[in-house]
Amino acid sequence: MADTGRRTPDSHSATAPGSSRRSFLRSVGVTGGAGALFATMGALGLAPTARAAAAPRFTAPARSDFTLTGRAAAKVVVLGGGIAGLTTAYELGKAGYDCTVLEARDFAGGRNTTIRGGSRITDLDGHTQTAAFSDGQYMNAGPARLAQWMVTLDYCRELGVPVEVFTNTNGSAYIYNEGAGMTAPQRYRTAKADVYGYVSELLAKATDQGALDKQLTADDKERLLAFLEDFGDLGAKADGYPYTGSARRGYSTDPGAAGTPGTVLGDVPTASEVFASQVGRTFTFEFEYDQAMLMFQPVGGMDRIPAAFVRAIGAHKVRTGCAVTSVSTTGSGVTVTYTAGGRERALTADFAVAALPPHLMARIPHNLGPDVQTALKAVTPSNAGKIGLEYRSRWWESADRIYGGITETDMDLDHIWYPSHGYHDRRGLLIGYYNTGAHANAYAALTPAERQARALAQGMKIHGAKYRDEFAAGFSIAWSRTPHLEGAWHSMQGGGPDAAVYAPLNRPAGRVYFAGDYLSYMDAWQHGAICSARKAVTALHQRVLSS
Amino acid sequence: MADTGRRTPDSHSATAPGSSRRSFLRSVGVTGGAGALFATMGALGLAPTARAAAAPRFTAPARSDFTLTGRAAAKVVVLGGGIAGLTTAYELGKAGYDCTVLEARDFAGGRNTTIRGGSRITDLDGHTQTAAFSDGQYMNAGPARLAQWMVTLDYCRELGVPVEVFTNTNGSAYIYNEGAGMTAPQRYRTAKADVYGYVSELLAKATDQGALDKQLTADDKERLLAFLEDFGDLGAKADGYPYTGSARRGYSTDPGAAGTPGTVLGDVPTASEVFASQVGRTFTFEFEYDQAMLMFQPVGGMDRIPAAFVRAIGAHKVRTGCAVTSVSTTGSGVTVTYTAGGRERALTADFAVAALPPHLMARIPHNLGPDVQTALKAVTPSNAGKIGLEYRSRWWESADRIYGGITETDMDLDHIWYPSHGYHDRRGLLIGYYNTGAHANAYAALTPAERQARALAQGMKIHGAKYRDEFAAGFSIAWSRTPHLEGAWHSMQGGGPDAAVYAPLNRPAGRVYFAGDYLSYMDAWQHGAICSARKAVTALHQRVLSS
DSSP, X not given: OOSOOTTSGGGOOOOOOSTTHHHHHHHHHHHSXXXXXXXXXXXXXXXXXXXXXXXXXXXXXXHHHXXXXXXXXXXEEEEOOBHHHHHHHHHXXXXXXXXXXXXXXXXXXXXXXXXXXXXXXXXXXXXEEEOOOOTTOEEEOSOOOEETTSHHHHHHHHHTOOEEEEOOOOTTSEEEOGGGTOSSOEEHHHHHHHHHHHHHHHHHHHHHTTTTTTTOOHHHHHHHHHHHHHHHTOOOGGGTSOOOOOGGGOEEEOOOBTTOOOEEOOOOOOHHHHHHHTGGGGGGGGGSTTTOSOEXXXXXXXXXXXXXXXXXXXXXXXXXXXXXXEEEEXXXXXXXXXXXXXXXXXXXXXXXXXXXXXXXXXTSOBOSOHHHHHHHHTEXXXXXXXXXXXESSOHHHHTTOOOSEEEEESSTTBEEEEOSSOTTOSOEEEEEEEEEHHHHHHHHTSOHHHHHHHHHHHHHHHHOTHHHHTEEEEEEEEGGGSTTTOOSEEEESSSSTTSGGGGGGSSOBTTEEEOSGGGBSSTTSHHHHHHHHHHXXXXXXXXXXXX | OOSOOTTSGGGOOOOOOSTTHHHHHHHXXXXXXXXXXXXXXXXXXOSXXXXXXXXXXXXXXXXXXXXXXXXXXXXXXXXXXXXXXXXXXXXXXXXTOEEEEEOSSSSSBTTOOEEETTOEEEOTTXXXXXXXXXXXXXXXXXXXXXXTTSHHHHHHHHHTOOEEXXXXXXXXXXXXXXXGTOSSOEEHHHHHHHHHHHHHHHHHHHHXXXXXXTTOOHHHHHHHHHHHHHHHTOOOGGGTSOOOOOGGGOEEEOOOBTTOOOEEOOOOOOHHHHHHHTGGGGGGGGGSTTTOSOEEEETTOTTHHHHHHHHHHOGGGEEOSEEXXXXXXXXSOEEEEXXXXXXXXXXXXXXXXXXXXXXXXXXXXXXXXXXXXXXXXXXXXXXXXXEEEEESSOHHHHTTOOOSEEEEESSTTBEEEEOSSOTTOSOEEEEEEEEEHHHHHHHHTSOHHHHHHHHHHHHHHHHOTHHHHTEEEEEEEEGGGSTTTOOSEEEESSSSTTSGGGGGGSXXXXXXXXXXXXXXXXXXXXXXXXXXXXXXXXXXXXXXXTO
16 A cells, blocks of 8 residues: 555555455565555454544644643654654644654655755765756655545645645556567557457457346346446447447547548557557556545645645754664653764653654664564565656657656556656656566666666667657665665564554553554555554653643 | 537547447437537548548748748738637737737637636626636636647647646546435445446456357456456455455545554445446546546636737737628628727728637628538537536535545536645635536526526535535536627537538638638537637648749
């Protein structure tokens, strides 16, 4: 269920019950975030809490909670200035808590990172990239899209971050399955017309011939056939409901003035050819609960969200360049040591909320107990990568008539994203690859220059020479090699964040609380980080109010 | 193929060959624009020019065409300041033609009309409406969306009109088929999961049981079954590939933090119930060549396009409030009379381009011959209506989590559109109905107040009391009752704009040329009006150059 793009396990939130279930669950658990696994189990009624849990309604701490009870707000140190940490400080701040956020990097946001001209990152292998992007061009290196139901949008509204449509689906974008023998890209719309056409033809034939009479009444059959004739754009019953092409495939010459009725794309492949080409491989992406259009993005870059959080919290309370070096809980408080400007410093507070990546928290000396350490070590980071490619012209709009959306490939690029903003501008920036798992690891092993060369060479197979000739500047991220993060999302053991091994993180360890997307059912989504932070905030605040 | 919304004949550009073909063609020809009919015939290889016609590439007239040949540009009067007329004046103006546009209404744009606070229209029945919309709220009363391939987008780029996504499809919007017995609206995503689930289950069963062994090889079957398992989110082969629900239906409790895995929407209907509910009725809308996402709109209102045309042409050359009263072609020129400010005036020019609605042109005295008059009278206008409903809050976003898109109904509302801009603003404006044909005529027969009352009462069935309680201001348009337009699009006789009866309009009548969307294969789309204007411009310019 992570923001990983099509056909990655994380984006595949639904599943098949029955005997294929186990292998499916195993594949999700092994290669994807366990959040997806548990959500899946919940959907199937396998998870212990799946039926019981109604969403706890979040009520933000308020100043009146203290003024009306005579109690005082506490001092809280938040470890990590990603979305979970920022949400924690923001929500606690509403009631007057004295929060300090310690962030190891030079800027807040965590994986919510937007690369602009001048952005500079040195990775764990010592490669330094400085983005040479033009003014107004940017690349959302981490999360890039928001579903309508996600609480992230509520924060955009509350914090005054304008949003616009993220173009997650486009019938004019391409499909290119090199491994299935495709020699040229095909428009999504063409693939849909052919696949739905043949699926409809086959089901109409079987229905009409009585093969499904055990399952269907006469009324059912009539309604189903009417649906299929429309859905597949089929020919007549007397001819066997043939699919012989459709204007939905698109036109080689568009309809225009009198004399130009348009020419529908011809050379309709056979059903065998369509199935062999695997063009239907990614169709269900757009039906997933976390990926279905309409999707949204903040205007101007995803990092407008952490920037708005920091403004609301108070910039002086979010200390960047502060890497935590130890955490100690005591009977009366928490002591945190950290390095800043090359010097070791210490901070004490009444409580701490640990919103660091769990595998990095596991490396920091603490006195939170062996069960906490075991739980932290039971989270395995997994990888994702992206490259931003700025172009001198928006040839995808002017030449290919692709205004946004995603081209799907079976190459190691996985996906190419066209920009969801700046339509008709002079320049623009593509995501030249967004890949996960083994593909991400393969690119992570290359130097930034090698990644760029490979991305351009692969993309040329789809878009031709202009993909190289119009290129202006690139910047790549390999999350596994990014300091203080070292991962894109998480593989969780034994059933997700509610598995027994993680129980020590779902309750306070002394005066230390834990928060992060990994402790949610929406791993790698800001929604998950926010929900987890709200849970920690609620528990901490209830404790303070009842003390 | 017109911009008419779902399931109207005009939007249904593709069809079924075979014996059902005739009835389909007839239904399109009778109730929809004949442009759709002829495009359909072209797609089927029935239309005489369908195979021959490659799109003529448009080359705009240029000043050098005259400076290099020693000829002079002519004086042209353009009748009608809709998109066809404005395109004509704009393109001819590039070469230095002296163009005057005569527009009967108080503003240019024709059916491209955007209603804002203060907009005032008196209809043919004497009803005057003045829009009380707030600043920033608007309603595109006519065309509202642009497909990526349409030349309209090229003019947006050339004229500097910024565009943004028009949200033509949204999985979170509703379907409500009252006539099919639905008692509550259902999300589009839920309907898709169920329909695709059962279609996949049925085809998987038939395939697995050998019912399609004549059509499919063993390889085909394996690939098809793999596709269906994914497409339908099906259970195991051993269980008969059952569809038993899917996370794609949506959640009643969204996945959140640990302890909240989410609850998938239950109460999965049976296949019989799904087919009987007709929820699949409108699925193919999003596959049509002219309606498939991604779609676009100008930022700030569709009338930014005519406004940009007028700026480029020169505002003094577009004379509003000028109703043409006669047209005479002579051996040496054209004389046009018109009323302006209550007085009769006359204008002479070398040529005229008649870009008025054809049924209105037929009422104007002219000397263009009986064949022209027969052709003009062979175009029958058809109707469409819209109502804009401004609300004090954007409850569709905050309460229903619907950010844009279209709710489909089988009520006389036809469609409800949620706005594609201003997300998270305080106020917003819905299109409360966008209907065509008999539904549009029924609303046209009501007073504006009655239309509004009916729209609110119908919409409450879907959205409840907030649909009435949060309402602020309304404005409705009935195109059939709108002066100087009197229609939304056109029914063409005998096969569309290239039918023999229209031949006199596809060539000049003396020194008068004709242009308009009705003379294109994209009736009611600005693309059609522009293509037709380009054709007239090209013919006129070639004549001047060869004179």
